[in-house]
Amino acid sequence: MNVIRLTAVAVLSSVITICSIAQDKTPNLDKREKRQSKRIEQGVKSGELNNREAARLNRQEARLNANEAKAKADGVVTPKERAKLQHEANRTSRHIYKQKHDPQKK
Numbered sequence: 001m002n003v004i005r006l007t008a009v010a011v012l013s014s015v016i017t018i019c020s021i022a023q024d025k026t027p028n029l030d031k032r033e034k035r036q037s038k039r040i041e042q043g044v045k046s047g048e049l050n051n052r053e054a055a056r057l058n059r060q061e062a063r064l065n066a067n068e069a070k071a072k073a074d075g076v077v078t079p080k081e082r083a084k085l086q087h088e089a090n091r092t093s094r095h096i097y098k099q100k101h102d103p104q105k106k
Contacts, residue, residue: 025077026068032089037061039096048100057099060092 040057043049049057067088071081 025072026082026085029068029082029085029089032093033061033064036089036093036096039100043096043100050104053099053104057092057096060095064088064092 037058040049040054040061044051044054064085068085071077071085077085
C-alpha cells in the first residue's frame with residue numbers, strides 16, 4: 001500500500017514539475033517584455049511619448065502577452081510559435097523606437 005502511495009506522489013510531483021517547466025518556455029521573451037515596458041514608461045516620463053502613443057504601445061504589449069499565453073496553453077511552445085512571438089516583439093520594439101524618436105511632443 002505504501003509503494004502505491006509513493007508511486008502516486010512521485011507521478012503527481014513529476015506532472016506538476018513538467019507543467020511548471022512548460023509554462024516558462026519563453027524566459028527571454030519575458031525579460032524582453034519587461035524591458036520594453038520600461039522603455040515605454042521612460043518615454044512617458046521624459047515626454048518622448050504622449051499618452052495616446054503610450055496607450056497604443058501598451059495595447060501592442062498586451063496583445064503580445066495574450067499571444068504568448070495562447071502559445072503556452074497546450075504546455076509546449078513550438079519553434080514556429082516562438083518565431084512568431086519573436087517577430088511580434090521585434091515589431092513592437094521598432095514601434096517603440098519610432099514613436100520615441102518622432103518630432104511629435106505632448
